[in-house]
Amino acid sequence: MKSDQSMDKLLEFKGRHTSTDLSCVSMKSDRSIDTSVTSKGKHTSTDLSHDSQLVQSRFKSNLLKKFQCLYEGTAKQGNPTLLNEIYTELYITESESGEINNEHEVRQIETQSRRAETEDTPIKCNDIFRPLPGQDKPIRTVLTKGVAGIGKTVSVQKFIVDWAEGTENQDVQLICPLPFRELNLMKDKTLSLSDLLHVFFPETTEMEISSEAFKVLFIFDGLDECRLSLNFKSEVKLCNISESASVDELLMNLIEGNLLPSALFWITSRPAAADLVPSECVHRVTEVRGFSDTQKEEYFRKRISDQSLANTIITHLKSSRSLHIMCHIPVFCWISAAVLETMLSEAERGEIPKTLTQMYTHFLIIQTNIRHEKDYEKRVKDEDMILKLGKLAFQQLVKGNLIFYEEDLRECGIDVAEASVYSGLCTQIFREELGLYQVKVFCFVHLSIQEHLAALYAHIYFTNKNINVFDQITKQSLLSKVFNWFKYHALPGLHQIAVDEALQSKNGHLDLFLRFLLGLSLESNQTLLRELLTQTGSCSYNKEETVQYIKQKIRKNRSPERSINLFHCLNEQGDDSLMQEIQRYLTSGEIRETKLSSSQWSALVYVLLTSEQKMDVFDVKQFIGARNTADEVLQKLLPVIKESRSVQLMKCGVTKKGCAALASALRSNPSHLRELDLSLNKLGNIGVKLLSDGLKDPHCKLEKLWRRSFIRSGYALDPADCDKRWYKQRD
Structure with a gap:
């Protein structure tokens, strides 16, 4: 590849500008920088010299040209939209940890959609480096996680645009966005941090970024796409920005604070790769949760100029639980808008999409039609x-x-x-x-x-x-x-x-x-x-055969969590017989007196987890009767217990088997359970021990526990003390 020669040639002239329109004014002569905070809480630099401001202004201008437009979903073609015209604030929260989550990302979105927003601490994109009320720790490195298409990169883009326009975070003198997609292409290179910055940002040849007074923010977007060997146990230690090393060693020394200890770092990642950076190097973890229900509507009203049409689209999406859940993802909102705006604004052309398969198939048709509208030589069907x-x-x-x-x-x-x-x-x-x-x-x-x-x-x-x-x-x-x-x-x-x-x-x-x-x-x-497609083939298809096979798997599958997707599959096949059966039991109140089969239990879990109601207070007693004991209900409805904030089990006959299920919920990661009422249950020594072990788990976030008339708050105070109090209160 000719890139190797080009890189080597450029690095020989690393002190020179590669662009003729860049300012050649040196910033090295003036290091007196004083930062202050305006009445609105925005930081401003007050003592930059005129020449220094000129270089910084040119740097901001170049970043603004690169990031001010939003190319929704597609490559940089056609008429781009200004980011500030369509940007919709995302729901971002401060998270407990940056631990790995290997679940399918749609499953994560479905889980998040059931969580009450009051559970989390919301934080605005521009405030991620600012302590929240009551926090006094300095924040140097922020890890932001979120599933694909949820808005991480757009959040980065908005942060940069606001800084470049001078409206936010003006205490930062320099923002250096270094996406891993670009850094991957340099993984075989050896160069210094100074060289690296000169390559990506030629203006830095006139900046003395090693000065502690010079505040730099590095943004490493897309950790999940990293192809570098990030071995944080490496013994290579770099303290000077002129020292040469591999790109992965430069990054590790930056993040660990050996290089430019005064610098700030923002790392974004999908949850599956969030643990590539050691937790001790991260001072705050945030999570982009996408659009809240209110933000979904705001997006469509901004995206679609015809407000009547926008309202029709919003109403249609709300009518389908699976489509509305997917709208937490901004990219899916873009897909839905592209499909529904076309279909609803034209003469009726068949059924409006109600399932994911219909939506995506229509999207595929629309995109190929866009291709036909363009003046391309058609060399392939x-x-x-x-x-x-x-x-x-x-x-x-x-x-x-x-x-x-x-x-x-x-x-x-x-x-x-x-x-x-x-x-x-x-x-x-x-x-x-x-x-x-x-x-x-x-x-x-x-x-x-x-x-x-x-x-x-x-x-x-x-x-x-x-x-x-x-x-x-x-x-x-x-x-x-x-x-x-x-x-x-x-x-x-x-x-x-x-x-x-x-x-x-x-x-x-x-x-x-x-x-x-x-x-x-x-x-x-x-x-x-x-x-x-002109030739789609033909093949005999008996839908009932597939439906029965799926139901058979639901009956045999011991994991209710894994059964949930099978119910989505039944929905795609147009079969809702199991769900109707359960809904009838729930409506009539017969469910307490009905001996449910394994597939019916799975259906019940699916119905509860896909209902419109948030999993806030879950009263288990409504499912306990002569045919279903408390222990069996807790074991079968464990996925629902894990998603609930408060579980009511007063005088339900819980024994050690039920305690084992509750302990599993307390240990789950993330753990949503905050309140648990176990008053007037004969748990026994083994049950008490199981729950005590669950309380001592680091993932447990239980705040209130009721035993008889005993109430204890903040149970994480002293695990050893928990055991003593538990045994004093046992039946």
Whole structure:
């Protein structure tokens, strides 16, 4: 690659400017900087010299040009929107920890949607380095976590724009955004921190950033995309910004405070990679929770100029629980707006999307139509490109990859120039490193887009060519392949394999893929696909066979959490028989006197967790009767207990088995349980010991515990004391 030569050549002239319009005024002569706080709480620099202000002003101007526009979902094409015109404040909270969360990200969103906002401490984006009331600790490093598409990068963009426009955080003299996508391209280089900054920000050649009076903020966006070897146990210690080392060593020494100890750091990451930075190096963890229900509506009213149409779209999305939950993700709001604005503003063109599969299939059709409106030479058929993208999506999904490179595209027969035409499906991100060459990195607009295309690929290849895509990723003997072909020659067979694969996944990374795959088999979505693909194939499909297989798995599956996605799958298949059955029991009050089957218990968990009501106070007594003991109810409804803030169990007959379930809820991470009423229950010594162990778990956040008439608050005071008091109060 010619980039190596370009890099080496540039570093030989590391003290020179690479842009002729940059100021050559030195800031090294004036280090007298005094910062003060305005009456509004905004910091301002008051004693920068005129020449220093000129350089800083030029730096801000360049950042503003780069970040002031928002390219929603697509590559930088067409007419961009000014960020400040459409930006909707995100719901950001101060989190307990930066620990890893490997759950599928849609599952995390569903969990967050049930949490009452009063549980968390909200914090504004521009205030992440400012202590909250009652806090006096200095905040040097902030880790912000959030699922893909939730708004982390846009929050970074807004923070930079506000600083560059002079409205926020003016006590910071320099903000250096260094996304990991760009840093990855330098992983084999050896250079000093000074060199690195000169490469990305030529203006820094005139700044003495090593001065303690010079406040620098580094923003490392996308830790989950990092390809550097971040070994924080390394013995390489750097104290001078002129010392050369590998890029990963520079980053580690910066974060650990060896280099530029006065600097601030903001790191963003998806939850699955949040623990790559040691907790002792992080002074605050925040979580971007996306849009609250109010912010969802605000987004659509800003995004869609016709307010009557915006209200219609909001009403429709509220009518579908699964769609409304997904709107916590700003990218999904963009997808929904693109689809519903087109469909509702035109003459009726069939059913308005009510499921995720319908929404994403319509989105795919709209994006290919956008491509046709542009003046491109058509060298590849739409369906060929879509299937190639689908192959890429599937292969990278099973590997757990969200970022791909040119060689990944070539392996799937994709020409880079052709792929760039499909801007809504495959965002081509041109990264110009050092201003001398370009390196291309690819990703789908959102993980859910990748999952939908992967499911489309699996469905079409089976119906058109009778090829099971799972055979490509599992090692099977020829005899096994022949056996499976006869066993799974019909579409329900493919579905059964996909169900099994999804259930075997520890983090549920195939859950949404499975929902899309099942949804695509319905006739309503087959009609949509015929708008997109001329040859969709035909394959006998008995929906009842797939539905019964899913219900069988629900009955056998011991984990209620894993069953929840299977109920989403039944919803995609249009089957709600189990849910209707449970709703009837709940409405009639018969549920206390009914012996529920395992599948009915799972259905009950699904109904409770997907209801409109927040999991605030959960009264377990309403489910306890002659046929269902308290211990059985606690074990079966454990997912609901874990999501509840207060659990009422007064005089319910809880014994040691129920205590084991409650202890599991107390140890869960994150733990939402704050109040627990166990008055007038005969727990026994073993039950008391189980609960005491749960109380001592570091994840336990219980604040109030009722035993008989005894109330104790703030139970984390002294775990040893907890044991003594528990045993004094035992029955």
